[in-house]
Amino acid sequence: MRFDFKVSSKTFIILLGAYFAFMMNLSFWRFFFKNIEEHSLMNYVFLTTIIINVFLIYTLFFNLILWKKGWKVLSAFFLISAACANYFMYQFNIIIDKFMVRNVMETTYREASELVTGRYVFWVIITGVLPAVLVCFLKADFKPFKQELKSRLKFVIGALLFVGLSVGVFFERYKEFGQNNENVHRMFNLFNYTYSTYQYFHKLHGKVRPFRILDNTVAWEDFPNNDSNHTLIVVVVGETARAANYQLNGYPRETNPYLSARNDILYFNKTTSCGTDTSYSLPCIFSADARENYEQGAAKYEQNVVDMIQSAGYGVLWRENNEGCKGVCDRVPTELMVSLNDPEFCFGLYCHDEALLSGLEDKIKNMNARNNLLVLHLMGSHGPAYYKRYPKRFEKFTPACNTADIQYCTREEIVNTYDNTLVYTDFILSELIKILEKFPQKEIALLYVSDHGESLGESGMYFHGYPYNEAPAEQKEVPMLMWFNKTALKYDHLDFACMKRLAQKGGFSHDNIFHTLLGLTEVDSTLYNPKLDMFTPCRLKPLPAVLD
Ligand SMILES: [Zn+2]
Numbered sequence: 001m002r003f004d005f006k007v008s009s010k011t012f013i014i015l016l017g018a019y020f021a022f023m024m025n026l027s028f029w030r031f032f033f034k035n036i037e038e039h040s041l042m043n044y045v046f047l048t049t050i051i052i053n054v055f056l057i058y059t060l061f062f063n064l065i066l067w068k069k070g071w072k073v074l075s076a077f078f079l080i081s082a083a084c085a086n087y088f089m090y091q092f093n094i095i096i097d098k099f100m101v102r103n104v105m106e107t108t109y110r111e112a113s114e115l116v117t118g119r120y121v122f123w124v125i126i127t128g129v130l131p132a133v134l135v136c137f138l139k140a141d142f143k144p145f146k147q148e149l150k151s152r153l154k155f156v157i158g159a160l161l162f163v164g165l166s167v168g169v170f171f172e173r174y175k176e177f178g179q180n181n182e183n184v185h186r187m188f189n190l191f192n193y194t195y196s197t198y199q200y201f202h203k204l205h206g207k208v209r210p211f212r213i214l215d216n217t218v219a220w221e222d223f224p225n226n227d228s229n230h231t232l233i234v235v236v237v238g239e240t241a242r243a244a245n246y247q248l249n250g251y252p253r254e255t256n257p258y259l260s261a262r263n264d265i266l267y268f269n270k271t272t273s274c275g276t277d278t279s280y281s282l283p284c285i286f287s288a289d290a291r292e293n294y295e296q297g298a299a300k301y302e303q304n305v306v307d308m309i310q311s312a313g314y315g316v317l318w319r320e321n322n323e324g325c326k327g328v329c330d331r332v333p334t335e336l337m338v339s340l341n342d343p344e345f346c347f348g349l350y351c352h353d354e355a356l357l358s359g360l361e362d363k364i365k366n367m368n369a370r371n372n373l374l375v376l377h378l379m380g381s382h383g384p385a386y387y388k389r390y391p392k393r394f395e396k397f398t399p400a401c402n403t404a405d406i407q408y409c410t411r412e413e414i415v416n417t418y419d420n421t422l423v424y425t426d427f428i429l430s431e432l433i434k435i436l437e438k439f440p441q442k443e444i445a446l447l448y449v450s451d452h453g454e455s456l457g458e459s460g461m462y463f464h465g466y467p468y469n470e471a472p473a474e475q476k477e478v479p480m481l482m483w484f485n486k487t488a489l490k491y492d493h494l495d496f497a498c499m500k501r502l503a504q505k506g507g508f509s510h511d512n513i514f515h516t517l518l519g520l521t522e523v524d525s526t527l528y529n530p531k532l533d534m535f536t537p538c539r540l541k542p543l544p545a546v547l548d
Helices: 009-034 041-065 071-091 098-105 109-117 120-139 145-169 172-179 191-204 280-284 304-311 353-357 360-365 413-436 486-490 495-506 511-519
Strands: 006-008 139-141 231-239 265-268 314-321 334-336 372-377 445-451 482-485
Touching: 006 009, 006 486, 009 041, 009 071, 009 139, 009 145, 041 145, 041 172, 041 360, 071 120, 071 191, 098 191, 098 280, 109 413, 120 265, 139 511, 191 353, 231 413, 280 511, 304 314, 304 511, 314 511, 353 413, 360 413, 413 482, 445 486, 445 511, 482 486
Parallel strands: 006 139, 231 372, 231 445, 314 334, 314 372
Antiparallel strands: 265 482, 445 482
16 A cells, blocks of 8 residues: 655645544534534534534635645644643633733743653644644645645635535624633634734833833831831742632641641732732732723833832842842842752752741841831742642642642542641741740731632632633632731731731732732832721721821
């Protein structure tokens, strides 16, 4: 038998169109077949037009883009890149939009190396690389340009007619389908990442914006006739911790064994995040803008609350153990845990979060400024390699999923591993409080909040980053807690019982953090909105700036 690797350009385009429409869109078809609700003949005809139209649209696209010059290279590139996207969309129910592309573009080697697993490589080779190699050996018969154009035009017109007619006939159903499934267009492989990548670069190479100072009159003002206490505000930004698995939030497992043993923790119920991924949420936490006005990427060009507190005279230190601060810490002193490379907690490109506490007591002792803000950015519960986030001695819930290829693990193992990361974070916070307790003469407040939540297999969804409006609660409800020492409560004139009631009632969001931090640091700014400061109702004395 002899294989003749020769086809007409038309056949090739149709085959490629079919391969992309069906094989490369597993995630869309799973969604499609799962959501058939109406079992009527009319609906089946409508659904059949969707199937045909998806195929026609890919075929149309390849008809426009693949010509005698460069068809092999382009096809091979599409096949391999789409195979990569198909894997993540299908395995983890991920949707590819500009935020996801931003995550991919801004990922670090360390993060990426955890996603590239054996199974992933195998998938890409079988569904992307092998077909691409096949294409390289293929001979496609392209007619002379005019003839080729003519025959393509016939196809294009025919296909457009079918698409137009079918959408026209079922217009109401198509409209309803689109409205009910707002993100469905982001599921179409190849188109989704091509368009999102374009959006990403378009924005990146947009005109360089001048840096915006939001308030150049910020100043620190102490309560009149106050002591000479030094203030230390500590903000710990967690990573991927979800409220649903927090013992302090009522989760039946002991995921907060350390903090729940204390009676001085304020846990804020029903706290919601600004976004569903780090690059969106992290700058938003510190931004003056509320969620609805917040613009992603503005952090590099705009003052945030950390900058403002620094401008008011605070000493600021940002200690980073995650994948970077996304522009928030660009203008303040920063320490990278991987660069410090503490041999006790770091190995190669990675450090356990305990590294953030290493030497911290001495650092606090030697702080030069009278008032200080310290930010710790945790690695927390960052997936998929949850098991790498904690030392072996924190493997409290077993069996754990000790691989980044979490599809090999049962859901129970995944949840066990994830819960272990929460226990470790709980330990970090508890140890941090122990360090802070060594400075009773300072006014100290600690705020911990996670940047976004995580899906752990609910409705087949994993990880995070789902478009906000449709994201499940697990990705948006985050733990937030605070601790104050007695000196802070006394000299900041805060009523702890009132704060406890407020925290229990909860319902705060990342929007409150900007104003609450200005309140706690007693930094006077025109941007401060007391209505968004969580503790306004619990101040026994109004803030000094309000007094004058
Ligand atoms: Zn994150």
